[in-house]
Amino acid sequence: MATSSRKASSKRTAKTPRPRQKVRQISVIDRAFQALPFSExxxxxxxxxxxxxxxxxxxxxxxxxxxxxxxAYLQYADLAARAGFQVQRVEVTGMERVDQLKVYDLVLAEKDRAMPLVDIDKVRADLLQYGWIKDARVSRRLPDTLAVEIVERKPAAVWQRDGQYSLIDAEGNVLENVKMGEVGDLPVLNGTDANRHAVALNELLDKASALKSQVIGASWIGNRRWDLKFKSGETLALPEGEKAAAEALLNFARMDGIHRLLGRDLIHFDLRDPERAYFRKAPKAAPANAESETSSVKNSGTQA
Missing domain, CATH: 1.20.5 (Single alpha-helices involved in coiled-coils or other helix-helix interfaces)
Structure with a gap:
């Protein structure tokens, strides 16, 4: 009996199911963190x-x-000034044509100021307001020097409009107003807003380098096209548009190379029509003997 009871007990034990282990669910966020090359x-x-x-x-x-x-910053600046970190000297280099008094008036406003309180960005921005100054580098030289390096613009032409003359650089920036007798050998650009097209004009002339050195001036006509003035006195009327003007200028350069148009009895060339070119001759001067005969007749008539 005991043996049979143990067998029944072992059978019941064998049939008893084992508890299931819980499977850990991995969320999308956990998978994303595991994919990162960083540890938790x-x-x-x-x-x-x-x-x-x-x-x-x-x-x-x-x-x-x-x-x-x-x-706290002001207190720090005050301590720096007491320690000798204060603007005592101002060094300005690179000035040739710029008004030195204006530059020094601006820069010397920082004198006796504590070095930490000097706003070098503002000083530079104020300097760039002057037409002659293309760039300015402002730096502190501890303990007591404010250094300013000026980069000036170079005059490239004279802009004339409404009887007023101004020096401009190659980009058309106005440097200063001048008198007609002060322009020297610089080319003269005539017309309203002609300075704004100075870069385009320079690029146009670069396409005909053989003629560029002969051009002494240009007039911006109707805010749409150029008339070029040559050293020998002739005027060349170009059409509207960059492409059409470049083609006309190259065509004129070829004709001048073959027929020597400049320096003759021609005074005006009109290439606005792409199909044909128009030339105008200088008026013929009266012969010297004709002038003397006319004057003698007048004199004899007066005497009579």
Whole structure:
């Protein structure tokens, strides 16, 4: 009996099902983190630094709003000045044609100011307001020197409009107003807004380099096209449009190379029509003997 009871007990034990193990479900976010080349500790450390940075920004913003950082900065600047970090000398280099008094008046406004309070970006921006100054480099030379290096623009032409003359650079920037007798050998651009098209004119003349040295002036006509003036006195009327003007100028350069048009009895060339060119001759001067005969007749008549 005992043996049979043990067998029944063992059968019941064998049939008892084992408890199932729970399968851990991995979320999409966990899979994404596992795919990253960072460990979980690295991610936690980065999150901690982000929180610290955010708190720092908030504290700084609150200090700015309360004016605490400005006061601290001014106190720091005052300590720097007492320690000798104060503008005592100003060195300006690169000035040739620029008005030196204007530059020194602007830069010397920073004299005796504490070095940390010198706004070099503002000084540079103020210097760039002058037409002659193309660029300016402003730097602090500790303990007491403010250094300014000026890069000047170069005059390339004279812009004439409504009886007023101004020096301009190759980009058309106005440098200063001048008198007609002060322009020298610079080419003269005539017309309203002619300076704004100085770059395009230079590019146009570069396409006919053989003629470029002969051009002493240009007139911007009707805000749409150029008339060129040559050293020998002739005028060349070009058509509208960059492409048409370039083709006409090259065509004229070829004709001048073959027929020597410049320096003859022609005074005006009109190439506005792409199909044909129009030339105008200079009026013939009266013969010298004819002039003397006319004057003698007048004299005899007066005597009578």
């Amino acid at each position: 500790e690295d991610i936690q450390r980065a999150a901690t630094w982000l929180i610290i940075a955010a708190v720092t920004v908030l504290v700084y913003a609150a200090a700015q709003w309360a004016g605490l950082t400005t006061a």
